[in-house]
Amino acid sequence: MxxxxxxxxxxxxxxxxxxxxxxxxxxxxxxDLPGNKARKLKYNLVAAREQGHTRLLTFGGAYSNHLAAVATAGRLHGFGTVGLVRGEEHTPLNPTLARCVADGMQLHYLDRTIYRRRAEPEFLTEIQQQFGPGYLLPEGGTxxxxxxxxxxxxxxxxxxxxxxxxxxxxxxxxxxxxxxxxxxxxxxxxxxxxxxxxxxxxxxxxxxxxxxxxxxxxxxxxxxxxxxxxxxxxxxxxxxxxxxxxxxxxxxxxxxxxxxxxxxxxxxxxxxxxxxxxxxxxxxxxxxxxxxxxxxxxx
Structure with missing residues (x-):
């Protein structure tokens, strides 16, 4: 190094x-993927591949470094990506979300009340049903x-x-x-x-x-x-x-x-x-x- x-x-x-x-x-x-986000994603990407997933689903705010990192990782490693964004949609997209879209991420917006449920097993099952099967990454990738x-x-x-x-x-x-x-x-x-x-x-x-x-x-x-x-x-x-x-x-x-x-x-x-x-x-x-x-x- x-x-x-x-x-x-x-x-x-x-x-x-x-x-x-x-x-x-x-x-x-x-x-291409600087900082601690690459470290957090390293073994999650291995697990996603081993489990047969072709898509990553995750959560974040409108300026989330994590969303941007997942979108980039998806592009680099051949995964589709879905970002569930806290809050309402605003156009034009801010630079972080624009970068996510440029890297192939599909963005969906959740109001703040629904977003608070992001760690509930029942809600995560609903997300899988709504957006299709995928490897779930928590907010921040932690x-x-x-x-x-x-x-x-x-x-x-x-x-x-x-x-x-x-x-x-x-x-x-x-x-x-x-x-x-x-x-x-x-x-x-x-x-x-x-x-x-x-x-x-x-x-x-x-x-x-x-x-x-x-x-x-x-x-x-x-x-x-x-x-x-x-x-x-x-x-x-x-x-x-x-x-x-x-x-x-x-x-x-x-x-x-x-x-x-x-x-x-x-x-x-x-x-x-x-x-x-x-x-x-x-x-x-x-x-x-x-x-x-x-x-x-x-x-």
């Missing part, structure tokens, strides 16, 4: 506290198979560096759970940090615990969840966050996305400044992609 995937970020906050801050560039790993793909990142990181903590933005908790799983199975004494990208996300701890319980039959103590860096809620981009992202790109040549990784780097630097990591620590932040979200934020 090329060395440019691991980038030193010599931010003054980190250097003044004696912390080595690295950025893992998962956004560069696969040009399930036990997704954890397996994410867990592989730990081994990839260890080929490049030792580290004390690995940090990721959290939406559904799947990437955080996968990192915790990877650390546990490698018996590696680092911690996984999750930075919630949405407001009121205390439920994520239950989600992460449920996911690792389903994957390996136990919950894990090797992760932590931080809830105070949401900047007002999911997909909120206040001026101070936009300014930070712009300055980060100017200083380090890396564009962060407006929904997840911008908040991630703000939070990691704040935690470093507060002394959360001991001097001499190495902290790896994971750039999970999602840069297509910028088209909806007027960049």
């Amino acid at each position: 090329p060395d440019q995937l691991l980038q030193l970020i010599p931010h003054p906050i980190a250097t003044s506290r004696g912390v080595r801050l690295l950025l893992w560039r998962d956004d560069l790993l696969n040009p 399930n036990p198979l997704a954890l397996r793909g994410v867990a592989e990142l730990i081994g990839e990181l260890r080929q490049h560096t030792d580290f004390d903590a690995v940090a990721v933005a959290a939406g559904t908790g799947g990437t955080l759970a996968g990192l915790a799983l990877g650390l546990a199975e490698a018996d590696y004494p680092a911690r996984a940090l999750g930075i919630a990208a949405l407001k009121g996300a205390s439920f994520l701890q239950t989600e992460v615990n449920s996911l690792t319980q389903a994957a390996i039959g136990q919950t894990l103590p090797n992760y932590e969840l931080h809830l105070d860096y949401h900047f007002g809620g999911y997909a909120k981009l206040p001026p101070e966050l936009r300014t930070f992202i712009q300055q980060f790109e100017t200083e380090f040549g890396v564009l962060l996305d407006p929904i997840y990784t911008g908040k991630l780097l703000v939070s990691v630097l704040d935690l470093i400044e507060r002394g959360h990591f001991a001097p001499g620590s190495t902290v790896v932040a994971v750039h999970t992609g999602g840069l297509q979200a910028w088209v909806g934020f007027g960049r």
